[in-house]
Amino acid sequence: MPEDRFERLANLVTYLLDAGERRVQGATFAEIVAAIPGYPEGDDARRRAFERDKKLLRDEDIPLVEDNGRYRIPASDYYLPDLSLSDDEQLALQLAVAAVPLGDGGDAGGAALQKLTIGSELAEFDGRPVGATALADLDEHPLLPVLHSAIRNCSTVTFAHGGSGSQAGGAQRTVEPAMLFFREGHWYLFGFDRLREAERNFRVDRIEGGVEVGEPGGFDRRDVRTPSAAMPKQPWLMGGGDGVEASAIVRVDGVLATKAIADAGPSATVERHDDGSVTLTMPVAQREAFRSWVLGFLDHAEVLGPADLRDDVIGWLRSIATAD
Amino acid sequence: MARTSSNFASRLRRMLLMVPWLLESGGSTVPELAARFGVTEDDVVRDLNLVMCCGVPPYGAEQMITVMLDDDGSVLAWKGPFFNRPMRLTPTEGFAVLTAGRALLAVPGADPNGPLATALATLENVLGSTGSVAVELEAPPLLGVVRGAAERGERLGIAYYSAWRDEVTERSIDPYSVFSSDGRWYVSAGDSRSGALRNFRVDRISSAVPTGERFEARSEGLNPERSFYRDATSVDATLDLPASGRWVVEVYEHADVEELDDGRTRVRLAVHGERWLERLLLRVGPEATVETPPALADVGRTAATRLLQKYGAS
Numbered sequence: 192m193p194e195d196r197f198e199r200l201a202n203l204v205t206y207l208l209d210a211g212e213r214r215v216q217g218a219t220f221a222e223i224v225a226a227i228p229g230y231p232e233g234d235d236a237r238r239r240a241f242e243r244d245k246k247l248l249r250d251e252d253i254p255l256v257e258d259n260g261r262y263r264i265p266a267s268d269y270y271l272p273d274l275s276l277s278d279d280e281q282l283a284l285q286l287a288v289a290a291v292p293l294g295d296g297g298d299a300g301g302a303a304l305q306k307l308t309i310g311s312e313l314a315e316f317d318g319r320p321v322g323a324t325a326l327a328d329l330d331e332h333p334l335l336p337v338l339h340s341a342i343r344n345c346s347t348v349t350f351a352h353g354g355s356g357s358q359a360g361g362a363q364r365t366v367e368p369a370m371l372f373f374r375e376g377h378w379y380l381f382g383f384d385r386l387r388e389a390e391r392n393f394r395v396d397r398i399e400g401g402v403e404v405g406e407p408g409g410f411d412r413r414d415v416r417t418p419s420a421a422m423p424k425q426p427w428l429m430g431g432g433d434g435v436e437a438s439a440i441v442r443v444d445g446v447l448a449t450k451a452i453a454d455a456g457p458s459a460t461v462e463r464h465d466d467g468s469v470t471l472t473m474p475v476a477q478r479e480a481f482r483s484w485v486l487g488f489l490d491h492a493e494v495l496g497p498a499d500l501r502d503d504v505i506g507w508l509r510s511i512a513t514a515d
Numbered sequence: 516m517a518r519t520s521s522n523f524a525s526r527l528r529r530m531l532l533m534v535p536w537l538l539e540s541g542g543s544t545v546p547e548l549a550a551r552f553g554v555t556e557d558d559v560v561r562d563l564n565l566v567m568c569c570g571v572p573p574y575g576a577e578q579m580i581t582v583m584l585d586d587d588g589s590v591l592a593w594k595g596p597f598f599n600r601p602m603r604l605t606p607t608e609g610f611a612v613l614t615a616g617r618a619l620l621a622v623p624g625a626d627p628n629g630p631l632a633t634a635l636a637t638l639e640n641v642l643g644s645t646g647s648v649a650v651e652l653e654a655p656p657l658l659g660v661v662r663g664a665a666e667r668g669e670r671l672g673i674a675y676y677s678a679w680r681d682e683v684t685e686r687s688i689d690p691y692s693v694f695s696s697d698g699r700w701y702v703s704a705g706d707s708r709s710g711a712l713r714n715f716r717v718d719r720i721s722s723a724v725p726t727g728e729r730f731e732a733r734s735e736g737l738n739p740e741r742s743f744y745r746d747a748t749s750v751d752a753t754l755d756l757p758a759s760g761r762w763v764v765e766v767y768e769h770a771d772v773e774e775l776d777d778g779r780t781r782v783r784l785a786v787h788g789e790r791w792l793e794r795l796l797l798r799v800g801p802e803a804t805v806e807t808p809p810a811l812a813d814v815g816r817t818a819a820t821r822l823l824q825k826y827g828a829s
Contacts, residue, residue: 198565201530270603271641280634284612287631291615300611302529303604327618327652327695335614336607343606343644372649373618376697415646424653446676446683449656449721486797489681489790489818490825505828507800511819514801 199229203244204253207264217256217263290326299336329373332395337402338380342368345412347385347405350398362386366393367410372418381421383413392422425456427481428474439475440495444468447491454484470495478503529554530562537582537590545588563590609642617650622695623658652695655718660725661702665690670728676719681790683721684708689730693717705730749785752792753806756780760799767795786811793818 206227210218220241224230230237248255254268276284288300341348349365368382378395423429443451445467452461452469459473475481482504485492494501529552537543549556563582583591604612616635619625626632639645664671672687689705700717751770756763758778769784786792789811796803796815805811
């Protein structure tokens with residue numbers, strides 16, 4: 192971005208914030224272009240330049256309000272109220288932002304850290320300055336703040352989503368967003384899919400292109416869920432498969448018993464054997480996902496029953512063994 | 516609305532932060548500002564020059580921000596009307612803090628009723644979005660043992676499962692730091708076998724026994740390289756996958772992807788040992804083929820035949 196446009200935009204934000212605080216009714220287009228240096232000569236060119244600036248501010252999530260031809264940025268939307276945190280709480284948030292970096296110093300997490308540490312030395316964590324120790328990293332995605340803002344405002348979001356197995360150009364969805372959650376390296380959006388008329392989970396990194404955000408108050412907020420209630424951790428427990436409901440019995444040897452128990456989760460029962468192996472009895476609703484999980488153990492796991500699940504694995508292996 | 520990320524927002528944020536910080540701290544230097552805000556000294560000078568031009572109309576002395584930049588690199592600032600605002604978070608920043616906080620609370624051992632939890636509750640309340648962000652960092656069974664040893668500086672004897680070679684090896688490690696990346700826990704450790712600094716996946720450690728021996732903490736080389744433990748040599752392979760196996764492209768790092776006419780996908784990726792490839796091929800099924808190298812063409816068939824024998828069904 193050219194330096195003079197940046198300067199114009201920075202001035203525009205400060206002017207509109209000021210307009211939002213001092214003059215509730217805001218400022219007109221004519222007042223804005225007269226007051227802010229850097230707009231081109233000529234009505235059409237000015238209007239086009241102003242429209243481009245408006246779009247950029249909105250794309251950057253800056254809450255520009257237009258009301259009867261008057262513009263302002265309400266400080267109450269641009270900033271959250273003072274959190275009135277105790278020193279301990281303030282420090283805890285500093286540590287969290289430092290321990291879980293969400294990008295470089297120029298991003299929202301970095302800016303938040305700067306604000307939380309204004310007027311103080313950077314805190315220490317494990318004896319090292321904050322920022323030197325990262326405990327966890329979460330995959331940052333540029334759509335996350337937009338989606339979270341839509342959840343807060345009860346705005347629908349419309350996007351194209353390419354689920355697994357689809358070709359480029361997924362179906363267009365309009366979703367009432369309810370929750371963002373991070374699991375096994377990916378962010379998911381949970382919400383009500385108006386097209387399918389059902390609750391669905393969408394991997395955020397599979398949203399193709401941008402997101403169109405609806406008007407605030409577009410739906411009633413739904414009850415809060417936990418991620419486990421929104422999406423079972425075990426893919427073979429998810430509905431919508433081929434409808435199999437079975438109780439699978441799997442023997443796993445000592446090498447991978449610990450991993451199998453952890454994978455199977457609390458819905459499985461575990462019988463331990465002297466040689467370190469285990470027998471798991473676990474519910475299965477989706478045959479393909481279960482087979483894929485078992486085969487990931489190679490020689491370390493065997494499906495003992497029921498017969499149709501065991502035969503399914505044998506049939507699958509046979510088709511591979513005899514493939515051309 | 517298609518949303519693209521420009522550097523406008525981050526630069527504006529930086530400017531909106533720099534001046535209040537200067538006012539609060541009573542002055543600074545260009546190198547200090549560069550270090551604090553993670554940018555070059557040239558960027559700092561460029562931003563400060565721009566700050567001097569910003570303010571609220573009519574741009575009189577009362578409305579302008581006064582910044583003095585000395586030849587010796589020292590910087591002073593006087594209050595302007597806008598940049599003197601209290602340091603409150605924007606909703607986007609609030610979301611970033613909430614996410615980081617939820618992640619830290621998900622780490623085993625975090626106090627669910629401590630200051631972090633109460634601060635996050637306040638923040639969620641202010642954001643008007645209770646329960647809207649959750650982070651799961653699944654803790655493997657031995658995470659506590661490994662973290663304890665790292666904190667004490669104590670050597671561990673471990674049994675480690677290599678998924679690539681499908682075998683368990685025993686070794687001793689000096690655990691320097693424990694961290695979560697992409698939802699998995701790793702320990703960055705000195706490895707007795709190779710003598711090198713390695714990252715081990717904690718969920719693949721099947722036993723961990725503290726040895727009572729101490730090691731010297733290392734202050735450098737901690738987990739930046741993400742040099743994950745690999746003990747199998749990688750081979751470049753080309754696979755043809757059916758539409759149902761397209762998940763491979765999303766899950767594994769690959770060099771090339773080519774969409775074929777019939778909905779199939781050709782992918783070139785690094786194969787980390789035969790066991791690794793067996794696992795992939797058995798999961799994708801009979802329609803997956805290995806195009807190159809020829810030496811790997813039969814890996815899927817051979818593995819399926821071997822497993823059929825285990826099932827007594829060959």
